[in-house]
Amino acid sequence: MRRVCFVLKVREERLAEYRRRHAEVWPEMRRALSESGWHNYSLFCDERGMVVGYLETEDFDAARAAMDKTEVNARWQAEMAPFFEGLDGRPDEGMIPLTELFHLP
């Protein structure tokens, strides 16, 4: 399993709504993620809207490509796009992995 971490920026004034939406992610979206190889996937935020994602996957490019083929992901990303700052495209296309510099099992 590869560990992946990325950072996104949610508009501070929409953070509360972003959190509410993520407390009730559609079951079909959760299922699509699992079936696409997104495991142990968490999102964290600070109070200013910095959002950190962490997941474990065999191959992040393949996991993103698999999600990209699902109809539910297109719907979800279209609804999430207005929450983000500094993204031209869809939020899932702005998930640039950071570099892992340390790991302890």
Next chain:
Amino acid sequence: MRRVCFVLKVREERLAEYRRRHAEVWPEMRRALSESGWHNYSLFCDERGMVVGYLETEDFDAARAAMDKTEVNARWQAEMAPFFEGLDGRPDEGMIPLTELFHLP
């Protein structure tokens, strides 16, 4: 297990050295972390020195307190302190957990 994520800022001009140091963390430091309840612990960075930490632990306060009792942690944190920006004290004391807003097993 609780999932914990925190963000620190390393001085950009010292990031390469910070990465080198973390490629060879002292075995006794790794052992102390494991014995103190730090599991699946990773550090990630971007090119400007933002460092994201992720770990899983039963109780983060207890895991930090257990590390705080070890002699090796005092030595390690003293050596790491000059790498960081915006921290008055030791880097391990600046690890403020973000808020988890989503999790998929």
